Amino acid sequence: MPVAPEVPPRRVHVTEVGLRDGLQNEPVVLATEQKLALARALIAAGVREFEVTSFVSPRAVPALADAAELVAALRDTPGLHLSALVPNPRGAERALAAGVDSVVLFVSASESHNAKNVNRSVEASLAGFERVARLLEGSGVALRGAIATAFGCPFEGNVPVQAVGGIARRFAELGATHLSLGDTTGMATPPLVAERVHHLRGAVPDLPLTLHFHNTRGIGLANVMQGLALGVERYESSIGGLGGCPFAPGASGNIASEDLAYLLEEMGIDTGLELDGLIGAARLAGELMGRPLPAQVSRAGPRLALAECAAVPTARG
Amino acid sequence: MPVAPEVPPRRVHVTEVGLRDGLQNEPVVLATEQKLALARALIAAGVREFEVTSFVSPRAVPALADAAELVAALRDTPGLHLSALVPNPRGAERALAAGVDSVVLFVSASESHNAKNVNRSVEASLAGFERVARLLEGSGVALRGAIATAFGCPFEGNVPVQAVGGIARRFAELGATHLSLGDTTGMATPPLVAERVHHLRGAVPDLPLTLHFHNTRGIGLANVMQGLALGVERYESSIGGLGGCPFAPGASGNIASEDLAYLLEEMGIDTGLELDGLIGAARLAGELMGRPLPAQVSRAGPRLALAECAAVPTARG
Numbered sequence: 334m335p336v337a338p339e340v341p342p343r344r345v346h347v348t349e350v351g352l353r354d355g356l357q358n359e360p361v362v363l364a365t366e367q368k369l370a371l372a373r374a375l376i377a378a379g380v381r382e383f384e385v386t387s388f389v390s391p392r393a394v395p396a397l398a399d400a401a402e403l404v405a406a407l408r409d410t411p412g413l414h415l416s417a418l419v420p421n422p423r424g425a426e427r428a429l430a431a432g433v434d435s436v437v438l439f440v441s442a443s444e445s446h447n448a449k450n451v452n453r454s455v456e457a458s459l460a461g462f463e464r465v466a467r468l469l470e471g472s473g474v475a476l477r478g479a480i481a482t483a484f485g486c487p488f489e490g491n492v493p494v495q496a497v498g499g500i501a502r503r504f505a506e507l508g509a510t511h512l513s514l515g516d517t518t519g520m521a522t523p524p525l526v527a528e529r530v531h532h533l534r535g536a537v538p539d540l541p542l543t544l545h546f547h548n549t550r551g552i553g554l555a556n557v558m559q560g561l562a563l564g565v566e567r568y569e570s571s572i573g574g575l576g577g578c579p580f581a582p583g584a585s586g587n588i589a590s591e592d593l594a595y596l597l598e599e600m601g602i603d604t605g606l607e608l609d610g611l612i613g614a615a616r617l618a619g620e621l622m623g624r625p626l627p628a629q630v631s632r633a634g635p636r637l638a639l640a641e642c643a644a645v646p647t648a649r650g
Numbered sequence: 651m652p653v654a655p656e657v658p659p660r661r662v663h664v665t666e667v668g669l670r671d672g673l674q675n676e677p678v679v680l681a682t683e684q685k686l687a688l689a690r691a692l693i694a695a696g697v698r699e700f701e702v703t704s705f706v707s708p709r710a711v712p713a714l715a716d717a718a719e720l721v722a723a724l725r726d727t728p729g730l731h732l733s734a735l736v737p738n739p740r741g742a743e744r745a746l747a748a749g750v751d752s753v754v755l756f757v758s759a760s761e762s763h764n765a766k767n768v769n770r771s772v773e774a775s776l777a778g779f780e781r782v783a784r785l786l787e788g789s790g791v792a793l794r795g796a797i798a799t800a801f802g803c804p805f806e807g808n809v810p811v812q813a814v815g816g817i818a819r820r821f822a823e824l825g826a827t828h829l830s831l832g833d834t835t836g837m838a839t840p841p842l843v844a845e846r847v848h849h850l851r852g853a854v855p856d857l858p859l860t861l862h863f864h865n866t867r868g869i870g871l872a873n874v875m876q877g878l879a880l881g882v883e884r885y886e887s888s889i890g891g892l893g894g895c896p897f898a899p900g901a902s903g904n905i906a907s908e909d910l911a912y913l914l915e916e917m918g919i920d921t922g923l924e925l926d927g928l929i930g931a932a933r934l935a936g937e938l939m940g941r942p943l944p945a946q947v948s949r950a951g952p953r954l955a956l957a958e959c960a961a962v963p964t965a966r967g
Contacts, residue, residue: 487957519946520953522916523875550953551909551946552916554868558840558875585946592868599839599869629836629868629902636837636867640804 341561344603347593348382348543348569349375351618352403353418354587355575356396357387361622365399369406374617375572378610380590382414383407384437384569388424404431416477420451425465428474435475435510438462442496443486446517450481459503466507478504479513479545483529485520494529498536505537512540513569516556519549519585523559530563543567546588548574548627553588554596561600568593573615573626589628591615599636608635658878661920664910665699665860665886666692668935669720670735671904672892673713674704678939682716686723691934692889695927697907699731700724701754701886705741721748733794737768742782745791752792752827755779759813760803763834767798772813776820783824795821796830796862800846802837811846815853822854829857830886833873836866836902840876847880860884863905865891865944870905871913878917885910890932890943906945908932916953925952 352368363371372383385407391398404415416435419425428436440458441447447455469476483497501512514529526544533542544560544567546553557568570593576586591611597604608630615631625632669685680688689700702724708715721732733752736742745753757775758764764772786793800814818829831846843861850859861877861884863870874885887910893903908928914921925947932948942949 485953490954490956518957519950522913522953524917549946549950550912551906552871552913554872555875555913558872562879585950589868595867596839596869596872600841629866633836633866633902636802636839637807639807640835 340564341600342564342566342602344566345561345597346382346567347380347590347597347604347606348384348416348567349380349572349590350384350545350569350587351375351571351573351575351590353384353386353397354569355571355573355618357394358577358586359396359575359622362396363621365402365406367621368399368403371572371614371618371621372407374610374614376410376413378614379604379606381412381605383416385415385417385433387418387420388427388431389418389420401427401431404428404433408432418479419465421461422464422468425468429468429472433474435477436465436469437477437479437513438465438504438507438509439479439481439515440500441481441486441517442492442500443482443489445488446482446486449488455500459500462503462507475510476508477511477513478507478509478540479515481515481517482520483514484516484522484525485518487518487520494532497529498532501533501537501540505540509540511543511567512537513543513545516544516546516553519547519553521546521556522552523556526556526559527563530560530565541567543569545569547576548585548588551585554592557588557593557596561602572611573618573631574628575618575622575626585627589615589626589630591630592628595630595635657881658917658919659881659883661883662878662914663699663884664697664907664914664921664923665701665733665884666697666889666907667701667862667886667904668692668888668890668892668907670701670703670714671862671886672888672890672935674711675894675903676713676892676939679713680938682719682723684938685716685720688889688931688935688938689724691927691931693727693730695931696921696923698729698922700733702732702734702750704735704737705744705748706735706737718744718748721745721750725749735796736782738778739781739785742785746785746789750791752794753782753786754794754796754830755782755821755824755826756796756798756832757817758798758803758834759809759817760799760806762805763799763803766805772817776817779820779824792827793825794828794830795824795826795857796832798832798834799837800831801833801839801842802835804835804837811849814846815849818850818854818857822857826857828860828884829854830860830862833861833863833870836864836870838863838873839869840873843873843876844880847877847882858884860886862886864893865902865905868902871909874905874910874913878919889928889945890935890948891945892935892939892943902944906932906943906947908947909945912947912952
């Protein structure tokens with residue numbers, strides 16, 4: 334399938350998922366105050382949309398045990414949209430009590446990943462979502478859908494686009510306001526992006542699509558280019574490229590927010606993000622995690638951060 | 651400038667530059683036998699075009715002091731195209747004597763980078779090329795042109811497209827058969843790629859264009875996507891992402907051959923390259939350099955290298 338001939342959007346919405354997807358797989362567990370310092374740096378750089386945490390069992394994901402405290406602390410900052418993953422009605426109740434703007438319900442498009450992730454069938458996950466949807470009625474809190482392994486499953490391989498479309502329709506029936514396609518282990522490719530975006534625009538034409546890529550195989554931003562060529566306006570990324578994958582040791586995590594923001598800025602696409610601020614936040618994230626993060630712009634500096642010209646020739650071509 | 655609406659090519663030519671651009675900036679100097687082991691692994695993976703070395707002063711670039719030996723050793727393998735950089739007529743004589751298929755003449759599009767690199771003005775470099783062109787007459791060895799800092803200069807910043815076009819015309823007048831645009835310190839962006847490709851197609855319509863990107867700011871393959879959308883059929887890359895930049899410490903080097911090959915293969919574009927073989931070569935390169943290389947596919951494995959599905963749920967969304 335060729336790169337599509339459409340015109341890229343003028344404005345792109347970037348949701349920062351570093352505090353959730355970025356941190357849940359990192360060996361270092363940050364204190365709430367450290368997460369807040371990172372969030373404040375991101376807010377100063379223009380970030381307004383955060384997938385801020387996940388209301389899962391603290392035993393399953395200790396790094397996110399402070400979900401309610403984190404939401405409460407960020408609630409003081411005006412103008413933010415805070416979303417949080419919830420795996421079940423109990424998590425949704427906790428998220429509502431904490432004061433999120435939207436809850437994200439997630440299910441994998443492949444049975445084996447869903448079983449590994451939440452220990453139930455895809456159908457059982459979807460049935461559980463109906464109880465969450467009823468909980469949200471009248472609360473003013475939006476429901477968002479996220480489909481993991483939407484571009485491939487690390488256990489099963491290719492995932493039929495119809496499986497993704499079928500789940501998307503269920504989310505639409507539940508009243509979801511957004512749908513995110515998760516490239517959980519970095520298996521998305523430009524042709525798969527095009528195929529899935531076209532299919533979903535047919536299946537759920539009223540549901541805005543968000544693309545959530547991992548850079549596991551180095552082509553995360555190539556997939557963004559394909560998304561832009563198709564006119565997709567919403568992307569998720571993680572500051573510094575925080576995160577990883579428990580099934581692919583050594584692999585990179587989410588696409589990095591500062592690399593994405595750099596690409597979009599250079600393409601003349603408005604994001605509301607400020608690159609120098611993101612680079613500062615990425616450096617803070619690296620310090621907090623105690624390791625170099627995979628993102629590039631934060632290491633190399635912005636495009637026009639000029640070097641000194643010393644006099645020694647190098648003849649390097 | 652929007653992503654162009656053209657159809658990507660069905661076939662792409664990838665020139666492996668790891669032995670030249672990749673090694674010249676690495677702190678570890680490989681023995682000729684180690685380079686040959688890497689070259690053999692690459693040949694086994696389908697690589698047929700190598701920018702194999704540079705006939706520069708061994709004092710300036712000790713890592714490439716074995717230029718003649720390396721070319722002589724690879725000459726025994728049929729079906730290869732071996733090119734080498736030459737900075738001056740003396741280098742061209744050495745390259746001719748060694749038996750290369752083409753010599754690559756290089757000049758920067760910005761004065762300060764050219765001064766830093768070869769200690770002369772752009773005009774003085776171009777004048778010197780005429781002597782090399784005369785040397786090559788009747789030799790059967792092709793002349794290729796390479797323009798460094800073609801998308802920006804680390805000392806001067808933006809580089810006018812007219813500077814690139816003017817040099818390109820000089821290369822065309824010299825009888826060059828190919829022209830490579832070097833993104834020396836990773837300053838290329840999709841709009842700059844589109845601008846430069848369009849301009850050069852007007853300025854030198856008969857000169858096939860090669861795009862040579864560095865992944866310094868993480869968007870190397872996004873730039874390839876733009877090149878593909880414009881129908882550009884020739885790219886240069888480095889196995890494992892070998893290489894770096896003396897002006898941007900910690901920055902990534904060339905785009906990685908295996909990540910590029912993975913992207914192209916997944917897009918249904920024929921390269922003649924075999925991904926598993928490239929991954930093996932990249933791992934060998936990492937062992938030889940004694941450090942993890944920045945490429946992703948060689949760490950994460952191919953897309954459908956499936957994981958085992960253990961029973962413990964992770965609830966990671």
